[in-house]
Amino acid sequence: MALAENSASEKAHRGFGGHVLYVLSENPITAVAFGLFALIVIVAILGPLITPYDPLESNAARALQAPSADHWFGTDSVGRDVFSRVIIATRLDMMISVAAVALSFVVGSIVGSIAGYWGGWMDAVTGRFVDTIMAFPLFVLAMGIVAAMGNTVENIIYATAIINLPFYARVARAEVRIRREAGFAQAARLAGNTDIQVLALHIFPNALPPMMVQISLNMGWAILNAAGLSFIGLGVRPPTAEWGIMVAEGANFVVSGEWWLAFFPGLALMIAVFAFNLLGDGLRDIVDPRQRT
Numbered sequence: 001m002a003l004a005e006n007s008a009s010e011k012a013h014r015g016f017g018g019h020v021l022y023v024l025s026e027n028p029i030t031a032v033a034f035g036l037f038a039l040i041v042i043v044a045i046l047g048p049l050i051t052p053y054d055p056l057e058s059n060a061a062r063a064l065q066a067p068s069a070d071h072w073f074g075t076d077s078v079g080r081d082v083f084s085r086v087i088i089a090t091r092l093d094m095m096i097s098v099a100a101v102a103l104s105f106v107v108g109s110i111v112g113s114i115a116g117y118w119g120g121w122m123d124a125v126t127g128r129f130v131d132t133i134m135a136f137p138l139f140v141l142a143m144g145i146v147a148a149m150g151n152t153v154e155n156i157i158y159a160t161a162i163i164n165l166p167f168y169a170r171v172a173r174a175e176v177r178i179r180r181e182a183g184f185a186q187a188a189r190l191a192g193n194t195d196i197q198v199l200a201l202h203i204f205p206n207a208l209p210p211m212m213v214q215i216s217l218n219m220g221w222a223i224l225n226a227a228g229l230s231f232i233g234l235g236v237r238p239p240t241a242e243w244g245i246m247v248a249e250g251a252n253f254v255v256s257g258e259w260w261l262a263f264f265p266g267l268a269l270m271i272a273v274f275a276f277n278l279l280g281d282g283l284r285d286i287v288d289p290r291q292r293t
Contacts, residue, residue, distance in 0.1 A: 033275050034279065036271060036278075037279060040094065040272055043090045044091040047088050048088070052081065052083065053081035054084070055080060055081065057079075057080060060078065063078060063079040064253070064258050066260065067260055071083065074264075076250070077253065082261065082264055083264070085246060086241075086268050088241040089242050089246065089268070090268065092236065093227070093243055093272070096157055096222065097160075100158075100164065100222045101160075101215060101219050104160075104167075104168055105168050109169075111169045112126070112169035112171065112172030112173040112174075113172045113173070113176050116180065117176050117177075117180050126173075130169050130170060133163065133165065138163040139228060142159040142160060142162075142163050142229065143234055146234045151236070153236060156236070160225050171214055172211065176203055176204070179206055179207060180199075180203060182203075184202060185203055188201075212283035215280070215283070216276050216280035217276065217280055220274075220276035223272055223276075227244030227269055229244065230244030231248040243269045244269075246262070249261065250262030250263070250265065
């Protein structure tokens with residue numbers, strides 16, 4: 001019996017791994033997106049180990065130096081190495097993005113799934129709550145939350161999670177409502193599963209693939225939101241290395257010819273958002289049970 005279970009487990013593992021490889025081989029753009037995502041994650045994890053200079057160390061003697069062999073991305077107005085600061089900022093921006101999207105995904109999925117499965121007054125209350133959030137321009141709402149609570153990393157995460165929550169709640173509600181009376185859900189109830197088990201173990205996994213696209217898009221939006229808040233002075237405070245702050249500081253020097261100050265952090269921001277925007281379709285195909293044949 002144990003050998004049979006191990007064999008089945010290994011077969012399922014190989015099947016999933018083969019499915020992932022199939023998805024990546026069939027869609028080269030998805031493979032590129034996963035490659036960029038892996039690179040961003042590696043840089044975020046190994047950042048302090050691969051930076052050639054201390055990102056907070058200033059040196060007036062080397063201020064505003066153009067990109068060179070010593071300083072690949074040049075130096076800023078106080079002599080800090082821009083390359084080191086871009087690398088270090090990757091971890092902070094990724095942390096904000098992942099934490100905000102994870103929080104909004106968990107809360108939004110639970111709220112939307114409950115509303116979609118049971119309906120009634122719970123659907124009405126959650127619907128009005130989501131509509132209230134969506135009634136505001138989302139970036140303006142994030143600005144208001146951070147301005148009221150204080151511009152700390154934690155508050156930026158909360159603000160970003162709040163403005164992203166309606167997307168998951170609406171998608172989860174719609175997908176659960178479509179599937180709650182499906183044949184597999186009815187069969188699960190007849191097998192003795194409770195409503196919570198039917199929702200969590202049978203309906204929600206089938207509603208997850210469309211949400212993968214939303215997660216991927218929201219990761220990029222979360223980074224842009226954090227960078228936008230920093231750009232207008234409501235985000236992470238200097239001298240912390242963050243892409244939005246670096247772009248804001250570099251914008252003051254573009255006219256005088258120091259283009260690299262804003263260009264390289266802006267390029268890092270663009271690559272991250274580009275990778276996340278391309279990840280969605282691949283993630284959907286990987287987690288969709290109907291695609292595993």
